[in-house]
Amino acid sequence: MSIIKQAIITAGVAFSFLLVGCQNSGPSEGTSNSTNDNSEKGVPSGSQDSTLPLEETEYGRGAESDGEDTNAQEEPTRIISDDANSIIIYFSRSGNTQNLARMIYNEAGGDMLELTVANPYPSDYEQAVERADNERDNQEYPEINTDIPDLSQYDTVYLGYQTWSMTLSNPMISFLMDHGSNFSGKTIYPFSTNAGYGEGDTIERIKELTPDASVATSFSIQDEELLDNQDKVNTWLNDN
Numbered sequence: 219m220s221i222i223k224q225a226i227i228t229a230g231v232a233f234s235f236l237l238v239g240c241q242n243s244g245p246s247e248g249t250s251n252s253t254n255d256n257s258e259k260g261v262p263s264g265s266q267d268s269t270l271p272l273e274e275t276e277y278g279r280g281a282e283s284d285g286e287d288t289n290a291q292e293e294p295t296r297i298i299s300d301d302a303n304s305i306i307i308y309f310s311r312s313g314n315t316q317n318l319a320r321m322i323y324n325e326a327g328g329d330m331l332e333l334t335v336a337n338p339y340p341s342d343y344e345q346a347v348e349r350a351d352n353e354r355d356n357q358e359y360p361e362i363n364t365d366i367p368d369l370s371q372y373d374t375v376y377l378g379y380q381t382w383s384m385t386l387s388n389p390m391i392s393f394l395m396d397h398g399s400n401f402s403g404k405t406i407y408p409f410s411t412n413a414g415y416g417e418g419d420t421i422e423r424i425k426e427l428t429p430d431a432s433v434a435t436s437f438s439i440q441d442e443e444l445l446d447n448q449d450k451v452n453t454w455l456n457d458n
């Protein structure tokens with residue numbers, strides 16, 4: 219099965235299965251799954267000839283980013299083939315959702331696209347919260363500067379984001395406002411990380427922004443617990 223890799227993930231900042239702890243004042247909610255409909259999951263057909271490394275991250279409230287979202291040391295992930303019928307599309311400010319996206323990719327394969335914003339969020343957590351709140355209050359969501367490929371070949375979209383103010387993070391809102399109408403006939407599998415408060419109303423927002431798609435069982439996990447729970451990721455992938 220041929221595959222065109224448009225981007226190579228560099229290993230410069232990869233530290234497998236190593237987390238640096240930071241403050242986390244959220245409740246220990248753990249992994250949560252929610253079933254939103256009974257759509258059949260498409261079996262990913264994209265071939266996979268490598269695994270992507272998991273990276274050191276900060277997590278929880280107060281987590282700093284590198285100020286370039288996840289991309290200070292590497293190009294945004296972009297793996298686009300001719301024949302995959304599934305794609306993982308995600309945004310990650312401080313790396314946790316990227317790790318979950320990679321855990322999904324390493325298990326399920328398919329194509330993969332990391333979204334980035336033209337003006338990255340500040341590394342400082344409070345400043346990032348302030349900016350996000352202002353954007354949401356003013357309904358001025360960030361510009362996505364990722365070249366979005368033709369999505370028509372994909373039946374299944376794994377959509378990755380993080381809970382911000384108990385709703386969908388602003389970059390994912392931007393992406394779905396621009397492209398959600400192109401999800402007709404596709405099945406979306408939402409996945410997310412959070413600081414312990416769960417996925418909020420993110421599924422409802424996704425359904426609003428992708429009215430012609432099926433939104434299937436989601437997977438959301440507290441960032442602090444992510445790397446210990448590949449088995450839960452696999453169960454979600456295999457059982458839904």
Ligand SMILES: Cc1cc2nc3c(=O)[nH]c(=O)nc-3n(C[C@H](O)[C@H](O)[C@H](O)COP(=O)(O)O)c2cc1C
Pocket residue numbers: 244277278279281309310311312313314315316343346347348350379380381382383384385411412413414415416441
């Ligand atoms: C602006 C902002 C708002 C957040 N709001 C919430 C929230 O409402 N509930 C929650 O559980 N976590 C919240 N978090 C924490 C993130 O959801 C969590 O750390 C997530 O794993 C970050 O993912 P990322 O590293 O992929 O960016 C927030 C983080 C930021 C930066």
